Amino acid sequence: MSTNNGNGSQHIVNKAWSYAHVLRDDGLSYMAYTEQITFLLFLKMAHEQTQPPYNRKPIVPAKLGWASLLAKDGDELEVHYRHVLEELGRQSGMLGEIFKKARQEIQNPATLKRLIVDLIGAEQWLPMDADVKGDIYEGLLARSAAESPKGAGQYFTPRPLIQAIVDVMQPGPDDTVCDPACGTGGFLLAAHDYVVKQHGSDLDPDQKKHLRRDFVHGWELVPNTARLGVMNLYLHGINADPCPLRSGVDALASDPGDRFSMVLTNPPFGKKSSVSFVNEVGDVEKEDHAYERQDFWVTTKNKQLNFLQHVHTLLKQHGRCAIVVPDNVLFEGGAGETVRRNLLQQCDVHTLLRLPTGIFYAQGVKANVLFFDKKPAQEQAWTNKLWVYDLRTNMHFTQKTNPLRREHIDKFVKCFNPANRHKRKATWSEKTPEGRWRSYSYDELIKRDKANLDIFWLRDRSLEDSEDLPEPDVLAQEIADDLQTALEQFSSISGELNSRK
Structure with missing residues (x-):
């Protein structure tokens, strides 16, 4: 809190x-x-x-x-x-x-x-x-998550991170903003508030109507969480019929047909995909499943890869996206490589923010924010240069003693240069090896093994000097996070082996 x-x-x-x-x-x-x-x-x-x-x-x-x-x-x-x-x-x-x-x-x-x-x-x-x-x-939902593995903590993105993402994406009054896994509506509300703050006095009647009725669109599978989201939207003056937030619907099940100019989302963590549905008493049930959709590049049970493909479908041509993805989406072979190569080819994948650990309620999460623009078909790859900001190496956060604050992300926002992202300046060079901001060309990316985008270059000082170790409680949490990640990977492999018997 x-x-x-x-x-x-x-x-x-x-x-x-x-x-x-x-x-x-x-x-x-x-x-x-x-x-x-x-x-x-x-x-x-x-x-x-x-x-x-x-x-x-x-x-x-x-x-x-x-x-x-x-x-x-x-x-x-x-x-x-x-x-x-x-x-x-x-x-x-x-x-x-x-x-x-x-x-x-x-x-x-x-x-x-x-x-x-x-x-x-x-x-x-x-x-x-x-x-x-x-x-x-x-605070209450974090406790709820702690008392039950099916708790609601996984649905929440730190507000400073949401704010920074919206600030660099700069939604406008004519945009349509979508979150296919919207939780309580954090991204949608931040985008709405950004437009009101930046353009409120200049909005014409049609834009005000659009902001109220058609600006935000969301999906949320869990009814109780969706209820919070609808309430938040309604109290912010968003009043649309039908409701702009669709509750109890598995967003991955099919292509909804709708297209949006901007997608801002943090899909639920968890590697394996499943068909999710709400039963008669309002509880969510799941069945393991690989979504076979004509609009997807590849069929996989990996939920994160499916969300990335789904988001690509949801975008209009030249639509813009910011999506939180775990590390495995950046380095996994097989379906992961297929998705990354298609994304680099068909979109302008221009920015990657490596997030620090310890900022999410779900433990063991190592995540990133991937920024890309959808482009029309062409033979040449649309990605020219990927800029990477490393906010993870030598950064230590915990939910209680050292939570992520907006000032921790301000340097990234400045480096992103939302006013003109084509005029960016690296902070890393051979003379400044501690710089957290540098770029990689498309040729460099595509030559990496499996088109791996899990890129880092900074020295991890805790591996070299015991004096640079984080505080004991932070270190203990990071160890626990790593063990949790390993446990989830072992569980996933075990599940795959059992399913083949």
């Missing part, structure tokens, strides 16, 4: 945690608690939008709104809250999507009242930095 939001923000986060403990004692999971927080926060913020200085038209019927909850106590409150959730779930459009299959999980009316009055009702949420609400969600 972030600690740089000021004392007031941290106070609210701590208060949310205290209620989480109370409800845990009542048998409520962190995920279920987060859902209840979501419902109540939405109702409170929808109410705030109707008050000065916003004075917006109510988006929730008055008899189901925030004031109706404040007016009741005891068993009457519990019954009414259940009724509110059921009725809102029957509404059309995004409102109905937010409350679809919503259930009242808080059995103690006194606890529910305290949650409404003391935690949610005591604060003004709309003027608050979005990071505060995000801190509550992400």
Whole structure:
């Protein structure tokens, strides 16, 4: 959780945690608690939008709104809250999507009242930095991930990283931005907010309408996570029918037919692909599967390679993409090599950001951000030069003691030179061997074994000098990450061998 939001923000986060403990004692999971927080926060913020200085038209019927909850106590409150959730779930459009299959999980009316009055009702949420609400969600969901291997932590990308990616991609008011694995909508919201901040005063009526109804598009398989995403979009003024975020749909299952000018995404980690579907009770079930799609370059069970191929399909000609991929996508042979060679040939693969370890909830992840533009067919390869920024070597982060902050990525943003990326200057040279930014020509890339893009050149000082070792807790986490990665690779190989018997 972030600690740089000021004392007031941290106070609210701590208060949310205290209620989480109370409800845990009542048998409520962190995920279920987060859902209840979501419902109540939405109702409170929808109410705030109707008050000065916003004075917006109510988006929730008055008899189901925030004031109706404040007016009741005891068993009457519990019954009414259940009724509110059921009725809102029957509404059309995004409102109905937010409350679809919503259930009242808080059995103690006194606890529910305290949650409404003391935690949610005591604060003004709309003027608050979005990071505060995000801190509550992400903190609880990280705990949820810790208590269950199927937890939701894998769906979250560090906000400083999202912000930096959006800042270099520079979405415009006429773009259509897609995330086929959108989680709670972090990339979509950041892109929307970027356009509002950069172009808000210059938007014409058609652009404002586009921003509200057709700017963002997302897919999210897990219904509970999608609910958070729809709520976030709705409260940011995005109001489209049908809902721009498709819930419970396996994005990899087929080509949706839609094409977008920009894709920003961090697909779920995990190497093996599977057909995922939501069963009758709302749980996600999976069956191992290799997606056979005519639009893919190669058929593989590797989920990450499938997402990379899927993203290529989703882009319009000259569409731009930033996608988080694990290291194996950069070096794996077979299908991996096929995908990389096709990508280098058919797209302008211009930038690779090597991410540090310790920044994701999922342990053992070594990831990168790959930036490329889709191009029309031609005989000559579209990739001319790949610029690589190494933010990993000799960089040490942990979720708790040293989280990734925006200032850690500022140098990359400057080197990327989003104003004119064709005028970049390397910081590495033979005279400056510690430089983190350098380029490789297409010929150099294609001559590498298996067109391997897992490129690094900096000296790892911890291998040479014990004085340069990171702090013990960081070192322990890095060792654990490496062991976790190795374990996952062994498990994958074991699974493949068993499937052949």
